[in-house]
Amino acid sequence: MTTQQKALAAPILVEAQDGIFFIHNSKNPTPAKVSPYINQSAGDTVALTVTANNNSLTVRVEVTKEDLGKPIAFDIAKKIFEDGFKEGNTATLHYKVIPVGxxxxxxxxxxxxRLVY
Structure with missing residues (x-):
């Protein structure tokens, strides 16, 4: 019997509050972060994907020795949240870890x- 691997924790959109992201108040670029994960190694690639308003953006960061045990920071262009904005739209963020080796x-x-302008 094999054990199922636990999914990685969801990313954090730093400026979101209680599930709401206020676009007009946000920085450009908008900060996001990924918490340290099990077996994190220098050379891993972390690819954060943001989907909002029928647009998608993927930002990749290679983990360095200095990153180990610390949150990994991402800068997301504010434009992904603004382009095609309609009241009631949502944004979804997730990431993939591609291990070194x-x-x-x-x-x-x-x-x-939920996106609010």
Whole structure:
């Protein structure tokens, strides 16, 4: 019997509050972060994908020795939240870890926030 691998924690959209992201108050670029994860290694690639208003953006960061045990910071262009905005839209963020070497990749839980201008 194999044990099921626990999904990675959802990313954090730093300026979101209680599941709501206020676009007009946000910084450009908008900060997001990924918490440290099990077996984190220098050379891993973390790919954060943001989907909002029928647009998608993926930002990749390679983990360094200095990143180990610390949250990994991402800068998201505010434009992804603004382009095609309609009241009631949501944004979804998730990330994938591509380990250095031959290990398999892992997918995170998703974070969904309501967009308010």
């Amino acid at each position: 031959s290990g398999g990749s892992g997918q995170s839980e998703s974070l969904t926030v």
